[in-house]
Amino acid sequence: MSFAEKILHADMDAFFVEVERRRQASLRGRPVVVGGAGRRGVVAAASYEARAYGIHSAMPMSRARSACPHLVIVPPDHDHYSDVSAEVFAIFSSFTPQVEGLSLDEAFLDISGLRRHYSDPAEVGRTLRKKIRHELDLPVSVGIAANKLVAKLASEAAKPDGLRHVPASETLSFLHPLPVRAISGVGEATHAALEALGVTTVGELAEIDPELLGWRLGRAAGTHLAALARGQDERAVVSDRQTKSVSVSETYEFDLRTPAQIDTELLRLCDRLGARLRRADLGGHTIAVTVRYSNFETVVRQTTRRSVVTSSHDLFAAARELRSQFDWSRPVRLLGIAVRALSEAGDSGQMRTDSDPRWEVVSRAITNVRERFGEDSVGPARVVMRKDI
């Protein structure tokens, strides 16, 4: 199966509202907006129940209130939203490093590199949606298409909480019935000019002579719009960062409750992360442990070492050191471990009193055995044994 549709647009549904609903279950199913309740407050985000009353973001709160008298207004907590956003983006990045964030709750992903791991592009979208729902308990709409323009329109069409895959061959039939207003870059002025030309849908826009369009809208804008109307958009996904961290995490089907379980799982994650670091020939100075409790509260603690940490053994030593900074009496839903402040392994050979260089030899040997005999062929005893029980 080819991956002709390589752009995925992910857009969190009513992001601020859904994040608040995670904290307050009583908000579910009710018309809710997040925004300032004061005289000059505006709606920052509206739930779909609220949108049914015609409420939309940027609407003055007073108008929203008169449109829906029993509207629930939640004051915004932007620090929290950006924390959760970071978690959403961490999930995006676990699929591909090619992530271009558009805002806190929206991003383009270039998924062309995933063709070997997924049967078709829609499968990527389904997995992403499932992962965000499972790990963060949040809805997201996903559009997948041959380019950014169509992917974004596809996710719009998928809302709420849906997936729309527009095969490359169906780009035009998807695009042409849409109103021209749907195309980004068509604002009030352009819209009026197009209306004067009798253009209301993208299909009609595609029919117009580009010369005429250029004359009415200016050459650059005209050419640009004409290309978009024909479904042509060559903009690439520009990822905002290079690899700054490598991480692994796992959401558990059943919450972890005992220190022994947590220890074993940390060891397993360190083993996996160590293997990834060795494959990329990377190491890092900062080790961070993430714990998400069953109520989705997430706590991250980190420690920084002068020498580069590469081996699973040293990762585990650092993770254990951080253990005392978490509350383990609460059920744990997700564990994660990340290495930050990356550098090429071995650039600082400063040895430590509390780590044995022989562990690196062991790590390499394990990597070699696994390459030859498979991932499950060898591993830490506690981790390997768990599978048989």
Place this chain on the structure above:
Amino acid sequence: MKIRGERDDLADIFSRANRAVAARSALPVLQGLLCEASGGVLTVTGTDLEVTVTTSGPVEVMEEGRAVVPGRLLAESVRKMPPGVVTMSVGGGDAEIQGKGPRFTLRTLTLDDFPNLDMSPVDGVEVDGEELVNGLNQVVVASSSDSARPILTGVLFEPSDEGLRLVATDSYRLSVRDLPGMGSIGSGLVPARGLRELARTIGGPKVQAGMASREAVFSSDRGSLRLRLIEGSFPKYRSLLPESYPAQVLMEKEALLEALGRVTLVAEDHIPVRLKIGNGGVEVNVTRQDVGGEVEHLDAEFVGPEEILIAFNPRYLSDGVSVIAGDKVRIRMIDSLKASVLDDGGDGGFLYLLMPVRI
């Protein structure tokens, strides 16, 4: 409150107490010094809640009282007065510092906000202050300043057969000092940051030292230094000390320090210095791809089966060499990947273990 005293006496009392005051603090009142005047004595306390310094001295007390005054400003304004008598009077939210001519007005901080510190005396033992300070100076260099690993920011006080053993490590080096006859001070993990202040705050020929349940307390006729103990267990350091060394080299301490001084011109912190150690002496060598390098030869007495090439972080190496007491440095080695141990070649009761850099 109103007091009068010689500028130099007051400046000394304020500035020593102010050494405990952190440059920044979450609690504004901790930027202040608690000043208490009564019975002909001025007592001044500064604290960051981990390190607490109390100093005192006889002054003329015209009106007894207490106040909290911004520490750095108070110490500096008194120090910068013309020589002679300085008066400090507090009232109506201001402290007035009056010298011969200049007069400062400083807003005071809220007295009630100042933390209630446990100042109860502790049974200590009297020890030679200079010996204690010298011993501490030898070990604190190996302590860490990384607050993420608080245990490594302390110095372990541990009674031993030799007396008192002081140990510090940041996991790249380890410093051990035995102080005969001081074992009864007690045991605890004491913040190195505070110990560094011992000499400059209350140091003197005789120091009382002892451990309370949560604090190490040092005092002299100049005041007291109270350090909150660090909780947690110190790394098991004994197993790190090698039992035998196949190779060792003995050289002049000053010559090695000067060589390392030249090395650090080229090498920044992360560039290792390479030592080629053999019968001909020690070749010290540093190269940096984009900058250049330096190489030199040092005379040394070598004993060992074969030449050793070993590399160290230059700063860690010179830290260790510079705190060795005698004129000589001995480096005992196993191989280029195992810990080396530096000392004075005799039994000076001190050793500095250093992990090499892999090259």
